[in-house]
Every structure is written in C-alpha cells, then in structure tokens.
Amino acid sequence: MKLPVGEEATRLKGWWPAHRFLVLRRLSQAFFLGLFLLGPWLGLWWVAGTLAGSRTFGVLPLTDPLVLAQSLVAGHWPELTALIGALIVLAAYALIGGRVYCSWVCPINPVTDAAHWLHETLGLQKGWQPKRHTRLWLLAMVLIVSALTGTIAWEVVNPITMLHRGLVFGMGFAWALVALVFLFDLLVSRRGWCGHLCPVGAFYGLLGTYSLLRVSAPRRAACDDCMDCFAVCPENHVIAPALRGKDGETPLILSPDCTNCGRCVDVCSVNVFEFTHRFDQHVEALPPPERSGTTAA
Known part of the structure; x- marks a missing residue:
C-alpha cells in the first residue's frame, strides 16, 4: 500500500530529517518578515523599509533588482545607495540561486503552500495550468508598462509589497489581494501563482541561471x-x-x-x-549485492 507522501521518509529517517528544510524555510521566512516588522511594531528600526528597498542598521542598503529595473525603464535614475543595494542583492542571489528568494524569503510562499496543501487534502482537480513561460511574458509586460507609464508599475499590485504594507499600516485591500492569490492556487490553478504567473519569481529564476x-x-x-x-x-x-x-x-x-x-x-x-x-558532478553507484550462501572449499 502506498504510504502518504513523506511518511516513509519519516519512519526511516525520523521526523526532523524528513522535515528539516521545510521547518528551516518557515523560520527563515518568519525571520526576514520579523526584521521588517520590528520597527513599526516595537520601535526597533534595525531594518527600515520593505523587501522592495531597505536599509539595515542605517548603513547597509538593499534594493530589489526588479524594482531598480522598473525604475530605469521608467526613466528615473536611482540614487547611488539604491544602485549599490541592487548590486548587493544581484550578487547574492546570482551566487546562491535566484529562486531561493521565492522559497526562503518571500512571505507569499507560505500562503501558496497552504493553498496547495488544502488543494491536495480536499482532492481537488488540477485545474487550469497556464504555460510556465507565461511568467516571463508577464515580467516583460511589467517592464513595458513601467516604461510607458513612467512608474514602478508592479509595486502597485505586488502581493509581496502589499502584504508588507498591510502588516504595518493595516491590511485593508491587501487582505483581499492575498486572499485572491490563495483562492487562485486553491480553486483555479494548482501551484499557479508561483509556478506560472509571478513575474518576481521569473526575474529571480533568470538571475540564478548560473548560480552555485x-x-x-x-x-x-x-x-x-x-x-x-x-x-x-x-x-x-x-x-x-x-x-x-x-x-x-x-x-x-x-x-x-x-x-x-x-x-x-x-x-x-x-x-x-x-x-x-554546480561543479559537483559525482554520481554514486549502488553497492554490489551481497552473495548468499558459502563458497565450497
């Protein structure tokens, strides 16, 4: 009989080895979100700003490279600190893997993971599955709209930024947007948002093409x-x-x-x-089977 997904690993390896990266991801997501909320909630301004742009301890600037790209095509030359911040983020994610951002930092990831868990628990149909390169077209559209309007267009509706702002200033419409993402993944398209549509994920995927x-x-x-x-x-x-x-x-x-x-x-x-x-190409062969019985003298 087929065991539930992950059950065999839990039995053979133990609970922690079978869940460690899931737990560490949730802790990582909570940690990064918590850093941004320390200021408005507790008055500890270790990190000021959002994932779109921030300054740590008043010294280290960090800028979302996609925000910088939108600013540039919109005709707005950013300040030097924003350029430095974007270069730091570009170097980090180009090194460790662009979509590490999606699974270890992005606060929308737990929302879409929860939608997927409920989708599987309820046994819902797979639903509409847009082509995976749709997110690349949406990324291109974001840059085109920014160029035509002279604005950082995606930040107006970016669920990540909206969630940040909502937690700081009160959710309001942000709740509706986050709920729409959840319902889309639950009822319309299994893993549809992160896997097929999100232009931020598309951008970081391109950034991490040659990561280590x-x-x-x-x-x-x-x-x-x-x-x-x-x-x-x-x-x-x-x-x-x-x-x-x-x-x-x-x-x-x-x-x-x-x-x-x-x-x-x-x-x-x-x-x-x-x-x-990426330079580790080793493949391990199965050990030779043990022979049964004894060899005649």
Whole structure:
C-alpha cells in the first residue's frame, strides 16, 4: 500500500530529517518578515523599509533588482545607495540561486503552500495550468508598462509589497489581494501563482541561471520510484533530468525554475538528493549485492 507522501521518509529517517528544510524555510521566512516588522511594531528600526528597498542598521542598503529595473525603464535614475543595494542583492542571489528568494524569503510562499496543501487534502482537480513561460511574458509586460507609464508599475499590485504594507499600516485591500492569490492556487490553478504567473519569481529564476548552489541526485541509482519528490516539488518538471539521467549525464538540477526549497531532500527515504554546488558532478553507484550462501572449499 502506498504510504502518504513523506511518511516513509519519516519512519526511516525520523521526523526532523524528513522535515528539516521545510521547518528551516518557515523560520527563515518568519525571520526576514520579523526584521521588517520590528520597527513599526516595537520601535526597533534595525531594518527600515520593505523587501522592495531597505536599509539595515542605517548603513547597509538593499534594493530589489526588479524594482531598480522598473525604475530605469521608467526613466528615473536611482540614487547611488539604491544602485549599490541592487548590486548587493544581484550578487547574492546570482551566487546562491535566484529562486531561493521565492522559497526562503518571500512571505507569499507560505500562503501558496497552504493553498496547495488544502488543494491536495480536499482532492481537488488540477485545474487550469497556464504555460510556465507565461511568467516571463508577464515580467516583460511589467517592464513595458513601467516604461510607458513612467512608474514602478508592479509595486502597485505586488502581493509581496502589499502584504508588507498591510502588516504595518493595516491590511485593508491587501487582505483581499492575498486572499485572491490563495483562492487562485486553491480553486483555479494548482501551484499557479508561483509556478506560472509571478513575474518576481521569473526575474529571480533568470538571475540564478548560473548560480552555485544546486540540488543534486548523486544516489539516483537507489531511487525506488516512490514519486514523493515529484509530489512535493513546486516545480516538479525540474527533477526528471537529474533523477532519470543516463550514465554520464549530470545529476544536478540545473533548471533556473528550481527554488532550492529542499523538500525533495526531506521526503526521499533513500537519500537520493543533497545540496551541493554546480561543479559537483559525482554520481554514486549502488553497492554490489551481497552473495548468499558459502563458497565450497
């Protein structure tokens, strides 16, 4: 009988090894969100601003590179601190993986994960699935609209920014926007927002195309075809090339769509996956089977 997704890993590895990256992601998301809320809620202005643009301890500037790109095409040359902040963020995510932002920082991720969990729990149909490159077209549209209007257009409706502002100033319309994202993923398109539409995810995916941090399947020969990794992966099309690769083909997940969430590492009961770097191409072979019986003298 097929066990629930992740159950076999929990039985064989223990609860923490089968959930560690999920728990660490939630702690990471709460940590980054909490840093921004310390000021308006408790008067501790360690970080002032939002994920679109901030200053840490009054010294370190950080700027969302997509916000900078919109500003530039809109005809607004930013201040030097904004340029420096964008370069810092660009370098960081180009190094560790662009869509790490989506799974480890973005506060909308828990909302869409909750929608997916409820979708699966209720046994709802897959729903409408737009093409994955739709988010690239939406990213291009964001830049075009910014250029035509002379504004940072996406920030007007960006659910991430709206959630931040809502938590600081009172939710109001922000609740409605976040609820729409949740309902879209629940009732219209399974994993539709992050996986198919979000232009922020598209941007960070492009940014992390050649990043160092990667998930690899070096022990793919041990795969028992339980399919749990495909079930939990928010971008499950990225797994097959690494997991099903032939001899001599890379075990690395190189698709920029991978969010490095680590759930495939968690739920694999035979430990096929691990985090590594893009230059680690090693593949482990299965140990030879033990012979039964004895050899005649």
